Amino acid sequence: MTDNNKxxxxxxxxxxxxxxxxxxxxxxxxxxxxxxxxxGDDAAVIDIGDKYLLLxxxxxxEGIHFDMTYQPLRHLGYKAVAVNLSDICAMxxxxxxxxVGIGISNRYTLEAVExxxxxxxxxxxxxxxxxxxxxxxxxxxxxxxxxxxxxxVKKDKVTYRGPALPNELICxxxxxxxxxxxxxxxxxxxxxxxxxxxxxPDLQGNxxxxxxxxxxxxxxxxxxxxxxxxxxxxxxxxxxxxxASEIKHICKHSDLGCALYEEKIPIDQQTYDIxxxxxxxxxxxxxxxxxxxxxxxxxxxxxxxxxxxxxxxxIIGHMTEKSAGINLITKSGSLVEIKAQGWDHLKK
Amino acid sequence: MTDNNKxxxxxxxxxxxxxxxxxxxxxxxxxxxxxxxxxGDDAAVIDIGDKYLLLxxxxxxEGIHFDMTYQPLRHLGYKAVAVNLSDICAMxxxxxxxxVGIGISNRYTLEAVExxxxxxxxxxxxxxxxxxxxxxxxxxxxxxxxxxxxxxVKKDKVTYRGPALPNELICxxxxxxxxxxxxxxxxxxxxxxxxxxxxxPDLQGNxxxxxxxxxxxxxxxxxxxxxxxxxxxxxxxxxxxxxASEIKHICKHSDLGCALYEEKIPIDQQTYDIxxxxxxxxxxxxxxxxxxxxxxxxxxxxxxxxxxxxxxxxIIGHMTEKSAGINLITKSGSLVEIKAQGWDHLKK
Numbered sequence: 240m241t242d243n244n245k246x247x248x249x250x251x252x253x254x255x256x257x258x259x260x261x262x263x264x265x266x267x268x269x270x271x272x273x274x275x276x277x278x279g280d281d282a283a284v285i286d287i288g289d290k291y292l293l294l295x296x297x298x299x300x301e302g303i304h305f306d307m308t309y310q311p312l313r314h315l316g317y318k319a320v321a322v323n324l325s326d327i328c329a330m331x332x333x334x335x336x337x338x339v340g341i342g343i344s345n346r347y348t349l350e351a352v353e354x355x356x357x358x359x360x361x362x363x364x365x366x367x368x369x370x371x372x373x374x375x376x377x378x379x380x381x382x383x384x385x386x387x388x389x390x391x392v393k394k395d396k397v398t399y400r401g402p403a404l405p406n407e408l409i410c411x412x413x414x415x416x417x418x419x420x421x422x423x424x425x426x427x428x429x430x431x432x433x434x435x436x437x438x439x440p441d442l443q444g445n446x447x448x449x450x451x452x453x454x455x456x457x458x459x460x461x462x463x464x465x466x467x468x469x470x471x472x473x474x475x476x477x478x479x480x481x482x483a484s485e486i487k488h489i490c491k492h493s494d495l496g497c498a499l500y501e502e503k504i505p506i507d508q509q510t511y512d513i514x515x516x517x518x519x520x521x522x523x524x525x526x527x528x529x530x531x532x533x534x535x536x537x538x539x540x541x542x543x544x545x546x547x548x549x550x551x552x553x554i555i556g557h558m559t560e561k562s563a564g565i566n567l568i569t570k571s572g573s574l575v576e577i578k579a580q581g582w583d584h585l586k587k
Numbered sequence: 588m589t590d591n592n593k594x595x596x597x598x599x600x601x602x603x604x605x606x607x608x609x610x611x612x613x614x615x616x617x618x619x620x621x622x623x624x625x626x627g628d629d630a631a632v633i634d635i636g637d638k639y640l641l642l643x644x645x646x647x648x649e650g651i652h653f654d655m656t657y658q659p660l661r662h663l664g665y666k667a668v669a670v671n672l673s674d675i676c677a678m679x680x681x682x683x684x685x686x687v688g689i690g691i692s693n694r695y696t697l698e699a700v701e702x703x704x705x706x707x708x709x710x711x712x713x714x715x716x717x718x719x720x721x722x723x724x725x726x727x728x729x730x731x732x733x734x735x736x737x738x739x740v741k742k743d744k745v746t747y748r749g750p751a752l753p754n755e756l757i758c759x760x761x762x763x764x765x766x767x768x769x770x771x772x773x774x775x776x777x778x779x780x781x782x783x784x785x786x787x788p789d790l791q792g793n794x795x796x797x798x799x800x801x802x803x804x805x806x807x808x809x810x811x812x813x814x815x816x817x818x819x820x821x822x823x824x825x826x827x828x829x830x831a832s833e834i835k836h837i838c839k840h841s842d843l844g845c846a847l848y849e850e851k852i853p854i855d856q857q858t859y860d861i862x863x864x865x866x867x868x869x870x871x872x873x874x875x876x877x878x879x880x881x882x883x884x885x886x887x888x889x890x891x892x893x894x895x896x897x898x899x900x901x902i903i904g905h906m907t908e909k910s911a912g913i914n915l916i917t918k919s920g921s922l923v924e925i926k927a928q929g930w931d932h933l934k935k
Contacts, residue, residue, distance in 0.1 A: 251697050259697075260723050263704045270715040271683050283719035285684060285737075287635045294720065296735055298688040302727035335619050336633060340646040340733050349599050349607075356611045367618040371631035372642065375608050379650035380728030385688050387644055387735040389633075 280399050281329035281476060282390075291397050293334075293390040295326035301381030308432070309425040312351055314453045315384075316358025322479065323388035324366055324457035325532045329477040330399070331462060332392035336369045340385035342378030355384075366459060396471060401492025403474040403537035409489075409497060409556040410472075410546060412461045412534045414505040415482055416521055419528025420513040421445070421452030427517075447509045455532040461551060462534075468545045472536035481529040484579035487565060489537065489558075496563040499556035499577065501570050526567075526577065628747050629677035629824060630738075639745050641682075641738040643674040649729030656780070657773040660699055662801040663732075664706025670827065671736035672714055672805035673880045677825035678747070679810060680740035682714060687721035690731030703732075714807060744819060749840025751822040751885035757837075757845060757904040758820075758894060760809045760882045762853040763830055764869055767876025768861040769793070769800030775865075795857045803880040809899060810882075816893045820884035829877040832927035835913060837885065837906075844911040847904035847925065849918050874915075874925065
């Protein structure tokens with residue numbers, strides 16, 4: 240009886256996820272005097288007196304964000320929590336509480352749901368986060384997971400996606416591309432399993448990249464290290480959609496360009512070898528693979544000495560004037576514009 | 588490759604929504620000293636210094652919580668926000684911020700998504716709530732809406748689902764059963780539309796109940812009235828699943844029974860007439876219909892004089908000892924045990 244089929248002037252696929260969010264939220268008005276930042280960063284920021292409250296949420300939908308063929312349910316629960324805690328870390332904050340919404344189709348047994356909860360419980364225990372509520376319902380479709388994480392940060396410690404300044408150093412935690420390498424392996428096994436259902440999956444020796452994909456960890460340890468060495472990033476974001484997409488967010492929020500050095504991008508040997516075995520450039524995995532949940536951040540040049548010997552942090556480039564563009568300096572020394580081809584589920 | 592098909596000892600359908608939540612969350616540990624209440628009330632309660640922070644979330648899934656045949660998208664957006672704000676009101680709090688997760692299948696145009704956002708924006712504007720973030724993704728299934736609402740309440744004003752005390756008075760705001768009457772009409776029109784797609788829907792003169800179903804309002808006005816007349820409810824819950832289900836929650840949290848008087852249950856004339864035209868007992872609509880989003884609460888007997896002349900509040904019964912049971916005193920004077928047959932999507 241309602242007409243939901245009018246002709247669009249733009250399409251969702253044209254706009255993509257970030258364009259759609261910008262488009263839909265451009266006219267939002269704020270009424271609460273304690274709203275510091277709303278839509279547009281890893282988490283919303285609300286002034287609660289002596290601290291800032293951080294709020295973030297992520298939807299995880301079966302068939303889009305996870306594939307039941309190879310996603311153990313316990314890992315899925317763990318990952319659903321971890322990726323939300325990662326958003327709180329990206330604000331330089333400490334996660335404290337989560338709410339969980341879960342929609343379950345009748346394909347799922349009680350034991351299956353218990354496995355998901357057990358994974359969530361393990362993530363909460365590890366990061367000392369309290370599971371304080373949510374919603375449980377049936378679903379006529381697949382599994383729906385919706386996690387809200389809250390956390391806090393001291394007011395003078397909060398970090399946004401920008402603005403960074405020209406010549407500030409670009410850093411990344413851990414290594415990149417591993418989650419995508421893990422996904423490549425799992426997709427290959429899934430394809431072979433379809434042809435030969437009696438096969439045993441051949442995943443041995445690849446535990447590192449599989450874990451990177453199936454059970455990522457929020458880098459709360461990096462937040463603590465930065466605190467200990469008295470470095471406050473000037474801009475920060477977590478890598479959910481790939482280095483290329485995330486550095487573009489920092490550049491956009493800073494109205495600047497950047498230069499990343501391909502040879503400086505940290506890639507684990509296992510990631511490297513698997514990418515090569517699939518005839519994929521390992522740098523492409525790092526730039527566009529996504530789901531690594533590492534932290535990408537900028538620091539003042541003065542902080543270089545404090546950061547340079549931290550094993551878990553790599554300095555991979557620097558911010559430039561906007562006119563210089565967003566570039567990768569390849570191993571052969573040529574300059575290539577970085578294009579984000581990250582995990583934008585809405586683009587076609 | 589994972590085995591999600593083990594034999595269950597219980598089934599989800601046996602447990603139902605509330606049983607499942609109890610079962611899954613029974614071993615949750617809290618690590619944060621400022622967690623006051625976690626799972627088990629309308630919202631989680633967190634101590635943020637001079638106030639309590641309230642946190643709640645609801646998933647709304649196409650095919651379970653709404654039917655696109657008759658749910659205008661703008662109303663859907665409005666309702667998704669309203670039902671979450673209602674949970675904050677049920678804690679005697681004031682909603683301040685929301686986060687929105689939305690999963691969209693490719694059936695939806697940009698204009699359709701804009702309509703949903705416009706409804707959410709209108710609800711935010713009306714209740715002076717800030718839309719501060721969320722997540723937008725594609726969905727291979729239908730529309731998924733996940734709203735998180737936060738709010739605050741003065742520490743001495745927070746209300747829980749209990750404990751109420753014996754002989755305290757049971758009150759309800761507004762009138763009940765209207766949303767269900769609206770749903771009955773919409774379902775009838777849908778059935779007729781299937782037979783004759785050229786028909787014009789015949790809904791005129793029934794605007795009140797249709798609005799009750801399609802565009803409910805959180806009763807923030809009642810929270811203000813109670814504040815103004817200096818009445819703090821001893822227990823409170825919002826009516827999402829029907830009076831029967833909600834009063835059972837209050838009884839459970841109070842370890843008490845209750846007596847509700849059928850003749851005191853407020854039912855609008857339009858609701859009454861429509862129920863009758865469907866050969867349904869109007870009291871059944873009020874008890875089991877759900878989605879009215881009125882507030883159900885208990886007050887001290889001493890507060891009777893303050894409440895008795897408030898037109899928007901009805902006193903419908905009183906709390907009793909547990910041994911007396913959870914009962915309805917019918918119009919004919921007989922005593923009937925109240926059984927909840929509310930909207931438990933998980934029970935079969």
